[in-house]
Amino acid sequence: MAILITPQTKVLVQGITGSFGARHAQLSLAYGTQIVAGVTPGKGGQSFENKVPIFDTVSQAVKQTGATASAIFVPPPFAADAILEGIDAGLDLVVCITEGIPVRDMVKVKRAMEGKKTRLIGPNCPGVVTPGEGKDSHGGCRIGISPGYIHKKGNIGVVSRSGTLTYEAVWQLTCRGVGQSTCVGIGGDPVNGTSHLDVIKMFNDDPETHGIIMIGEIGGSAEEEAADWIRQHCKKPVAGFIAGTTAPPGRRMGHAGAIVSGGKGTAAAKIAAFKEAGIGIAVTPSEMADTLLKMM
Amino acid sequence: MNIHEYQARQLLSQFGVAFPPGDVCDKAETARAIATKLFAEGAKMVVVKSQVHSGGRGKGTFKNGFKGGVKLCKTADEVFEMASAMLGNVLVTKQTGAEGRLVSKLLVAHAPDIQKELYLAVLLDRANSRPLIMVSTEGGMDIEEVAEKTPEKIVKEYIDPAVGLYAYQARKLATGLGLTGDLIRQAAKLISGIFKTWWECDASLVEINPLCICKDNSGKPVLYAVDAKIGFDDNALYRHANIQAMRDLGEEAPLEIEASKFSLNYIKLDGNIACLVNGAGLAMATMDIIQHFGGMPANFLDVGGGASKEQVTAAFKIILQDPNVKGILVNIFGGIMDCNVIATGIVAAVKETGLKLPLVVRLEGNNVQAGKKTLSESGLELITGDTMADAAKKVVGAVKAAR
Numbered sequence: 045m046a047i048l049i050t051p052q053t054k055v056l057v058q059g060i061t062g063s064f065g066a067r068h069a070q071l072s073l074a075y076g077t078q079i080v081a082g083v084t085p086g087k088g089g090q091s092f093e094n095k096v097p098i099f100d101t102v103s104q105a106v107k108q109t110g111a112t113a114s115a116i117f118v119p120p121p122f123a124a125d126a127i128l129e130g131i132d133a134g135l136d137l138v139v140c141i142t143e144g145i146p147v148r149d150m151v152k153v154k155r156a157m158e159g160k161k162t163r164l165i166g167p168n169c170p171g172v173v174t175p176g177e178g179k180d181s182h183g184g185c186r187i188g189i190s191p192g193y194i195h196k197k198g199n200i201g202v203v204s205r206s207g208t209l210t211y212e213a214v215w216q217l218t219c220r221g222v223g224q225s226t227c228v229g230i231g232g233d234p235v236n237g238t239s240h241l242d243v244i245k246m247f248n249d250d251p252e253t254h255g256i257i258m259i260g261e262i263g264g265s266a267e268e269e270a271a272d273w274i275r276q277h278c279k280k281p282v283a284g285f286i287a288g289t290t291a292p293p294g295r296r297m298g299h300a301g302a303i304v305s306g307g308k309g310t311a312a313a314k315i316a317a318f319k320e321a322g323i324g325i326a327v328t329p330s331e332m333a334d335t336l337l338k339m340m
Numbered sequence: 341m342n343i344h345e346y347q348a349r350q351l352l353s354q355f356g357v358a359f360p361p362g363d364v365c366d367k368a369e370t371a372r373a374i375a376t377k378l379f380a381e382g383a384k385m386v387v388v389k390s391q392v393h394s395g396g397r398g399k400g401t402f403k404n405g406f407k408g409g410v411k412l413c414k415t416a417d418e419v420f421e422m423a424s425a426m427l428g429n430v431l432v433t434k435q436t437g438a439e440g441r442l443v444s445k446l447l448v449a450h451a452p453d454i455q456k457e458l459y460l461a462v463l464l465d466r467a468n469s470r471p472l473i474m475v476s477t478e479g480g481m482d483i484e485e486v487a488e489k490t491p492e493k494i495v496k497e498y499i500d501p502a503v504g505l506y507a508y509q510a511r512k513l514a515t516g517l518g519l520t521g522d523l524i525r526q527a528a529k530l531i532s533g534i535f536k537t538w539w540e541c542d543a544s545l546v547e548i549n550p551l552c553i554c555k556d557n558s559g560k561p562v563l564y565a566v567d568a569k570i571g572f573d574d575n576a577l578y579r580h581a582n583i584q585a586m587r588d589l590g591e592e593a594p595l596e597i598e599a600s601k602f603s604l605n606y607i608k609l610d611g612n613i614a615c616l617v618n619g620a621g622l623a624m625a626t627m628d629i630i631q632h633f634g635g636m637p638a639n640f641l642d643v644g645g646g647a648s649k650e651q652v653t654a655a656f657k658i659i660l661q662d663p664n665v666k667g668i669l670v671n672i673f674g675g676i677m678d679c680n681v682i683a684t685g686i687v688a689a690v691k692e693t694g695l696k697l698p699l700v701v702r703l704e705g706n707n708v709q710a711g712k713k714t715l716s717e718s719g720l721e722l723i724t725g726d727t728m729a730d731a732a733k734k735v736v737g738a739v740k741a742a743r
Contacts, residue, residue: 071676120575120578121578121579144575145575146542146573146575146576146579147464147542147544147573147575147576148501148539148542148573148576149576150469151464151469151470151471151501152501152502154469154501155469155470155500155501155502156502189675189676190675191675191676191705191706193706194675194705204621205621206619206620206621206622206624207619207621207675208617208618208619208620208621208622208673208675209619209621209622209625210621211673211675211705212622212625212673212704212728215673215704215705232620232621234464234466235464235466235469259621261621261624262624263466264466264467265466265467266466269467285625287621287622287624287625287628288624288628289628289631290609290624290627290628290630290631290637291624291627291640292607292609295607295640296574297607297620297623297624297640298605298619298620298621298623298624298640298642299620299621300573300574300575301466302620302621302624306483306484306487307484307488311628327632328628328629328632328728328729328732329622329625329626329628329629329728330629330727330728330729330730331729
């Protein structure tokens with residue numbers, strides 16, 4: 045079953061005519077993903093690559109194509125509005141790739157999402173991939189910017205705040221002949237739509253997922269919350285890695301959310317929480333896949 | 341982005357937050373003039389405060405031996421004397437590191453008769469994705485220590501972003517601070533102004549420590565923000581030209597300013613193994629794995645997802661300006677980008693910079709075989725690593741061997 049998306053999921057792309065959005069819409073199409081619509085205000089009626097119709101609004105696109113998920117490639121000043129438009133159109137899933145959205149905008153978005161059915165992944169994330177059956181996992185659903193070919197269809201769930209560390213874990217698995225059910229990048233911002241815990245719960249309920257790699261980093265306490273739940277409820281083996289052991293306190297390490305402030309959010313505290321929860325610790329990022337495979 | 345105390349006072353004052361009267365200056369003569377005016381208005385004491393982005397200024401020491409970056413004075417002449425000792429000198433505090441910070445501006449302000457010191461901060465509560473106002477009766481102390489040892493002394497109110505701060509929440513916080521009578525009204529006004537500043541200026545933190553109950557010149561109790569610190573959300577600076585104008589490049593590391601010109605995310609650290617990585621998570625993990633194998637990272641450097649040849653060259657030049665660097669680890673997971681393009685960029689950068697230090701390159705991903713071939717045929721003395729662990733071991737080994 046995988047989680048969040050399947051190869052049948054119909055996806056629309058908000059910001060499909062921008063260079064970043066266009067490039068990745070093309071790559072998703074090439075991967076075999078059902079990209080059924082694009083949205084760029086003012087360009088309704090045109091088409092992308094002569095095959096994907098473009099609409100002025102998300103709600104028009106949803107009505108005409110039956111899209112249930114969206115990928116957002118809209119620049120930061122307009123991204124919060126794009127997310128809210130996707131929620132208003134009743135999408136099941138909105139994946140926001142955009143990096144650099146002001147925190148205040150996301151605080152307002154989170155408040156506006158309360159009680160709504162839409163799930164937001166991101167922002168500032170690589171997106172979601174459910175690998176397909178074909179060569180280099182072709183035929184899967186790819187929403188976002190992950191390289192499709194590194195995946196392989198299988199039974200390991202991967203969840204991470206960081207894009208390149210997700211790729212690293214996925215590639216380690218694929219190189220060992222082990223496939224993935226779904227890979228989810230939840231993003232590196234301090235306010236995001238979906239937490240580690242949300243994804244872990246979905247993996248725990250997904251019969252196709254047999255083991256989980258959870259990658260975290262300094263800042264906040266989302267990893268600790270997930271670990272606490274895993275300790276009490278998770279039926280599946282989980283291996284984890286936390287980035288930022290060497291990061292100096294008070295400095296943002298690239299991601300807006302990756303900061304140790306007021307003594308909170310240290311790698312040491314997160315690793316301790318993982319250990320207490322029985323999560324296998326990858327001592328270095330080179331050992332993420334092996335740590336999980338040893339537990340299975 | 342952070343700003344100076346005097347700038348935080350200016351910004352907060354616009355939102356109705358009360359401070360003891362005072363002004364900023366960059367000359368000892370002006371400091372004397374400000375003090376003369378304050379004494380004439382009835383001040384009994386005047387404080388001279390060094391304006392650098394650091395806590396612990398009062399306990400700091402200047403490189404010329406003068407002790408204390410914050411001084412209380414009884415006369416305008418004394419203010420002149422202190423200002424002369426501080427201006428143009430480098431203040432070292434426990435937060436600045438040994439290099440310290442040059443003091444080029446001073447805040448000269450009325451030092452009121454303080455009855456009690458309190459604490460107030462507005463910040464983002466990440467767990468709830470909401471603004472949080474936090475107050476404590478333990479002002480002037482390290483709030484982390486208060487949170488640890490006496491968490492019951494911290495009172496919190498979460499703000500609903502759909503409706504903002506209610507007046508009753510401000511009153512609850514005021515009574516939580518043990519305030520009574522007119523001070524409740526004063527505190528509510530001040531809290532409302534501080535929250536507005538946080539919200540409307542896209543701040544990440546507004547901290548008033550201490551917030552003080554003072555006696556004004558007529559002996560009436562009055563609430564003053566005696567010190568103020570503001571940090572901003574960098575993502576939102578594009579919509580605040582007035583705040584961008586407050587940026588003080590003198591407070592930032594020169595190499596970090598240089599890196600930001602090339603959209604490189606660089607943070608200097610104390611070790612001797614430089615790293616150049618794509619992606620923030622992978623960059624942190626690369627620092628960690630260097631330390632794991634017995635080395636020390638010299639920096640955090642994320643060249644981003646779509647690094648160009650120019651960016652890679654700029655990154656090498658920045659890394660090499662750090663005199664501590666004795667070896668370099670390049671770790672690239674080329675997901676979408678072509679590893680061969682990156683390899684070509686590395687070869688060009690090494691040739692252009694005339695690199696003499698050990699360089700270990702670990703490439704993985706799209707078109708990696710062609711990338712490795714480009715590296716091996718370049719004629720350069722670089723070492724390749726197959727995995728992150730392999731590459732990290734090799735760079736640590738090479739640096740130790742070269743010593």
